[in-house]
Amino acid sequence: MGKERVTVIDIAHAAGVSKSTVSLVLQASPLVNEVTRAKVNAVIRDLGYVYNRGAANLRQSNSKSKIIGIVVNDLTNSFFAELAVGVDMVVQSAGYVQFLANTAESVDRQREVIASMREHGISGLILSPARGTDASDLKPLVASGIPVVNVVRQVAGAKVSSLVSDNHAGMRDAVRHLVGLGHHRIAFLGGFPDTAVFNERLQGYRDALSDMDLAVHDELVVSSAPSRAGGVAAIERALLLRERPTAAVCFNDAVAFGVCDGLRAHRLDPGEDFAVIGFDDVIEAQTAVPALTTISVDPQGMGRRAAQLLLKQINAGRADAEAIVSSVRLVVRQSCGAAIDKRERLSLL
């Protein structure tokens, strides 16, 4: 059943026209007469023809392939899943289809999948680089004129566009908010110190404290895996300090949830006895108990913007690197509690 392919030649034959004409109707060219167009389209439907983009693409090597690649370092992280969804939306409605690959932080794997995608003729790539990605890994790609947009993480020295969230400003706003509520011992919890994102966020924390004329205590900075379990571990350590913090900004929401878990394990009520602020605003942040105050980075929106930027570069034919930092905003929910003085007043009742 349905062994051999139906080609334009078959269509042409059945419709009594030439293959050139069939090709023209496939491209919706205005050159072809209405009645022949109708006839050809009918035959196309009848014979169950399916367009062979591979062949088409071979001929028109000038034109682009309608395929883009997206490779992320950790698809199990819902942040990246959301990002992929955002990319998918704009890419899909532009008539493109996307190769998606997960590198699980392996640069070797990343190299392989990028090479494979290249052989398949992607006309652009959105990349959330694995830790340790070197500019040389992207070199061949940009040398052959394929636009690349880095998201979330930058690659030092690579001449490609990037779209990262404003880590510095986000963390600064979080700290300011806590200070405004009356806190002055604020911890910075979670994250691996060898990443650019960590350092940007940490710097935002430090700068905010300085701006508000508060001392920066290094023992209040506790790094850990950027996961829920890491959050538990980090708050454990922070609670051992002789002078306990009264609030924490966390590397990301996963850490923040872990911190809440750890607080509860110590009979402390997050939001009430201790203020917690996350980063990312993952979906669960709004429905968790307590709802998480966090920095919203809208990963889906970032995905959309990255895809738009990539498509723009593909269409322009020219890919001059531009670095966009995506603004973020503080979303105040319950986990950071009310102002300290107000709380004290209430507790007097």
Next chain:
Amino acid sequence: MGKERVTVIDIAHAAGVSKSTVSLVLQASPLVNEVTRAKVNAVIRDLGYVYNRGAANLRQSNSKSKIIGIVVNDLTNSFFAELAVGVDMVVQSAGYVQFLANTAESVDRQREVIASMREHGISGLILSPARGTDASDLKPLVASGIPVVNVVRQVAGAKVSSLVSDNHAGMRDAVRHLVGLGHHRIAFLGGFPDTAVFNERLQGYRDALSDMDLAVHDELVVSSAPSRAGGVAAIERALLLRERPTAAVCFNDAVAFGVCDGLRAHRLDPGEDFAVIGFDDVIEAQTAVPALTTISVDPQGMGRRAAQLLLKQINAGRADAEAIVSSVRLVVRQSCGAAIDKRERLSLL
């Protein structure tokens, strides 16, 4: 810089051999002499040649394309993200690359992306069908001999393979466990009643109650959106019953988390005052507070198995439909609490 493509002809020319020879070394044929092979490979590296799979694939239309498609109905759901990761793992190590598309439950979108993938020459498809998918949507695909593996959801009447989790047995085990702990008013919360998955799980719930000689009360079945918010709504309704349930099995983990939230809003402690069991075992289930007792379905494992099944069919050239139900297992954590009598004994202290 790097404007025009390097082709086998360029390689042949530079290495002083024919394009046929170059082609042979590209395919690692044993027919070619070691020294020429080395020479050709050197030139390939020097000129920065990249293989054009499109062209190759065009010629050898018998051979397959090394591309598979995966389309899911909701990538923002971490269950499907995990599934995609599982697929990615086996597909990647088999030298394939995957088109990934998200349909967001739209059958129209699904139809479009499947058509697009077909035009791009996928040699197999893994599909988690959007709600309302009809067998006719898959007809053309199977007619042209492209293997399809449905995951999570079946499509009635479609002659394709499927891999679904054992919903009936999973829910049955959950209910049995609760009955074993001493509960006899157990609610079934969440999910849309018009889906096959819902009905399979509900049937497991009913059968387990019957098996244990307990009555099935329809008012204890409260459907809702299969989300955290839906869980909150469902438990709200369940708590309005004059005879309240003491435990609940939930349509999935998201609902279960919502149920926990709702319980807390009523000053009830999930796991202590009310037993909750989820379904899916998403990552957060183990780190949540209380850790969620749930039915583990290992989405990543399902993804791997689905991919393996698909590759098997692709390689066999023959795609006889087989229906696999993936076994599940109850993972007991804290949200279902201790046995009722033990708890009563403890509370006497």
Next chain:
DNA sequence: AAAAATAATTGGAACGTTCCAATTTTGTCA
């Protein structure tokens, strides 16, 4: 050393499409 066998290489056709230049058909105007 000639014949036969084997190893290595090669030119051209083919895959399914698009593009170009050329041709045929149709329409318009004097």
Next chain:
DNA sequence: TGACAAAATTGGAACGTTCCAATTATTTTT
């Protein structure tokens, strides 16, 4: 009706690869 313009159609070459049959180079056998 003839001349011209406009509209519609068309054949062949090309894209980058693989495959086949054929050729050439090398080795083995007698």
